[in-house]
Amino acid sequence: MDVRLFRRRLLAWGREHRRSFPWRETDDPWRVLVAEVLLQRSRGKTVAKVFEELFRRWPDAAALSRARESSILSVIRSLGLVRRAPALRAMARDVDRRGGVPADTEELLALPGVGRYAANATLVVAFGQRAPVVDGVTARVYRRYLGLASDLPASTDAELWRKVDEATPRGSAREWNWAVLDLASEICLPSRPRCGDCPLVEQCAYGSQVA
Numbered sequence: 447m448d449v450r451l452f453r454r455r456l457l458a459w460g461r462e463h464r465r466s467f468p469w470r471e472t473d474d475p476w477r478v479l480v481a482e483v484l485l486q487r488s489r490g491k492t493v494a495k496v497f498e499e500l501f502r503r504w505p506d507a508a509a510l511s512r513a514r515e516s517s518i519l520s521v522i523r524s525l526g527l528v529r530r531a532p533a534l535r536a537m538a539r540d541v542d543r544r545g546g547v548p549a550d551t552e553e554l555l556a557l558p559g560v561g562r563y564a565a566n567a568t569l570v571v572a573f574g575q576r577a578p579v580v581d582g583v584t585a586r587v588y589r590r591y592l593g594l595a596s597d598l599p600a601s602t603d604a605e606l607w608r609k610v611d612e613a614t615p616r617g618s619a620r621e622w623n624w625a626v627l628d629l630a631s632e633i634c635l636p637s638r639p640r641c642g643d644c645p646l647v648e649q650c651a652y653g654s655q656v657a
């Protein structure tokens with residue numbers, strides 16, 4: 447893999463095609479953390495509506511920690527995350543007790559409902575750190591580009607996490623993560639990737655075979 451070319455082309459494309467979401471317009475770690483938790487298994491556009499309503503009703507962790515579970519559930523129900531309402535409130539209580547969202551992987555992973563994806567995405571987006579961010583969506587792009595054949599869930603694919611760690615640039619990990627997500631949403635589609643429109647096609651293991 448020519449990692450510098452991979453980064454250069456994808457970052458350039460990402461700057462031109464960046465989608466707008468409320469959690470991309472804030473540097474509040476609490477809002478970023480909540481967004482990353484809600485984004486697990488849910489589409490950005492769907493989460494955006496829920497995100498706005500959630501923060502309209504409970505603007506910070508202290509407020510959400512005092513909310514009724516049934517009220518939280520009524521807001522997030524459209525995401526199909528019924529069991530996440532108690533976890534969200536527990537996370538709010540823990541963050542409020544700590545005095546804020548921790549900027550540390552292990553401490554983030556200790557929060558209720560926070561897995562490796564949400565922890566690393568929060569470090570990258572809210573705190574500007576460099577960390578690999580892998581979920582089912584970004585895994586699709588990386589596996590195709592790198593020619594990695596695996597049936598493992600993205601969360602447990604150690605080789606994939608290692609490769610993504612190698613590819614993620616220092617100093618622009620936030621923009622990199624957004625670019626991978628945006629490419630997955632607009633170009634590297636699940637069943638019919640638009641390889642002819644992709645900035646990575648010449649180097650992509652999959653795209654160079656089919657385009």
Ligand code: SF4
Nearest residue numbers: 634641644647650653
């Ligand atoms: S060339 Fe095709 S398969 Fe490869 S990253 Fe681009 S859209 Fe995805």
